[in-house]
Amino acid sequence: QVHLVESGGGLVQAGGSLRLSCAASGSINSINDMGWYRQAPPKQREWVASVSSDGTTKYVDSVKGRFTISRVLAENTFFLQMDNLKPEDTALYYCAARTFGGIDWGQGTQVTVSS
Numbered sequence: 829q830v831h832l833v834e835s836g837g838g839l840v841q842a843g844g845s846l847r848l849s850c851a852a853s854g855s856i857n858s859i860n861d862m863g864w865y866r867q868a869p870p871k872q873r874e875w876v877a878s879v880s881s882d883g884t885t886k887y888v889d890s891v892k893g894r895f896t897i898s899r900v901l902a903e904n905t906f907f908l909q910m911d912n913l914k915p916e917d918t919a920l921y922y923c924a925a926r927t928f929g930g931i932d933w934g935q936g937t938q939v940t941v942s943s
Contacts, residue, residue: 829854829855829927829929829932830852830853830854830855830856830858830859830925830927830932831852831853831854831932832850832851832852832923832924832925832932832933832934832935833850833851833853833934833935834848834849834850834921834922834923834934834935834936834937835848835849835850835851835937836848836849836937837921837937837938837939838938838939838940839940839941839942840913840939840940840941840942841941841942842913842914842915842941842942842943843912843913844913844941845909845910845911845912845913846910846913846939847907847908847909847910848864848907848908848910848921848923848937848939849905849906849907850862850864850905850906850907850908850923850934851903851904851905852904852905852906852925853904855927855929856904858927858928858929859881859925859926859927860880860881860926860927860928861878861879861880861881861925861926862878862879862899862906862923862924862925862926863875863876863877863878863879863897863923863924863926864876864877864878864897864908864921864922864923864924865921865922865923865924866917866919866920866921866922866939867919867920867922867936868918868919868920873922874888874919875888876888876891876895876908876921877891877895877897877908878897879897879898879899879906883899885897890916891910891917894910894911894912894913895908895909895910895911896908896909896911897909906923908921908923910939913939913941914941915941915942915943916941917939917941918939918940918941919938919939920936920937920938920939921936921937921938921939922934922935922936
C-alpha cells in the first residue's frame with residue numbers, strides 16, 4: 829500500500845500557474861507509474877498526466893503544452909507544473925500511484941481558476 833499526500837492547490841487567475849506536489853510513502857518499491865487525475869462534479873474523474881518507470885510522460889490533449897509532470901525519485905515525490913491555467917482546469921486534483929496491488933489515491937487538492 830502506498831500513502832500519497834498532495835499539496836499546492838489554490839485559487840489563481842486565468843493565465844496563471846500552480847505547481848502541485850505529491851509525496852509518496854509506504855510500499856514505494858511497488859510503484860509502477862504515477863500520475864494525476866482531476867474531477868469537477870458532476871463530471872467523471874479524468875486522467876490528466878502520468879509518468880512511467882522509464883520516465884515516459886503522457887498527457888491528456890487538453891493540457892498538452894501547458895502542464896508538465898515530473899518526478900524526484902530520491903524524495904519519492906512527483907509534481908504537476910500547471911501553466912497558462914484556464915477556468916476549465918478548475919477541479920479537485922488527485923495524485924495516484926499504480927502498484928502491483930492496484931491504484932492508490934491521494935486525498936485531493938482543489939484548483940480553482942477564475943476568469
